[in-house]
Amino acid sequence: MEKNISHLPHKASPVLVKQASIFADLPVRLIEDFQQEFQLNEWHKGDYFDCALLTQRFFVVIEGQVEIKQSNPETGREVTLDMLYAGDCFDLIVLLDDQPHDVIVSPLTTIKLLSVKLETMRQWLWSYPEFNQQFMPYLAQKMREKEELASSLILHNVTTRLSRIILKHINKIKFYISGKEDEQQHIAKGLNDETLARMSGTVRQIVNKQLQRWKKDGILDKKRNQLIIKDVEALEKEAKYTQTLPNAALMNYQPQNKR
Secondary structure (H helix, E strand, C coil), X not given: CCEECEEEEEECCXXXXXXXXXXXXXXXXXXXXXXXXXXXXXXXXXXXXXXXXXXXXXXXXXXXXXXXXXXXXXXXXEEEEEEECCCCEECHHHHHHCCCCCCEEEECCCEEEEEEEHHHHHHHHHHCHHHHHHHHHHHHHHHHHHHHHHHHHHHCCHHHHHHHHHHHHHXXXXXXXXXXXXXXXXXXXXXXXXXXXXXXXXXXXXXXXXXXXXXXXXXXXXXXXXXXXXXXXXHHHXXXXXXXXXXXXXXXXXXXXXX
16 A cells, blocks of 8 residues: 655755755855755655645655656556656756646655755746756756657667666666676666666566576676676677767776775
8 A cells, every 4th residue: 555755854954955966066055045945855665646746846856766657547558757866856847837747756765855845946046046057957967868768769779778778777876886806796776677668668578588688698687676787888888879988987986885
């Protein structure tokens, strides 16, 4: 049975506000002003979220992972519109056009969020140039991601789409463990076959077949609700990027505390 969302009984601190990329570089005086308007929320996996709240409050993820979906009630088919991580915010569409947005907000883990009245968020964008300068690049980034998603569904096959989705996922969370001979093995949590099928516009059976092939080739391993990426470079080749490999910095990153 679905549970209702819960609210922590205290307001957000400036430290929490700075964890969101759109606020991180703002002057201290603005962050101190903004934090007084924020409420700290905590949701758990399986919690029910009424999308009508998106027309009332603006949410920023500061911890955990959230999937944004849409579904066809006639067929039951679902598609993933976005996967949100710490620092991401939603729903940008409602913020811009003030119209209802029929989406399914699905926490994949226990998550913590900052929320503020939607009208307050709009007022900040209109009143503070410093904030607008922080927000617009993030908005452009999300628009590019949507463009890439749409073009990928048409221009690339399932193998390419899947590899790009996984690479984007591990590049955002940057979670790794130490493997054989001290090699880094990147962990992609929350990406089971069904989730990957929703994200790549295909069905679970095709996703499973591709993941099994990569497992046989030593590119990755599967364990329950997570993928262990053993060969990022091989996955980059499957992604067929024509520009500088976006995960190059991740591949060369040396962790201070390996897990």
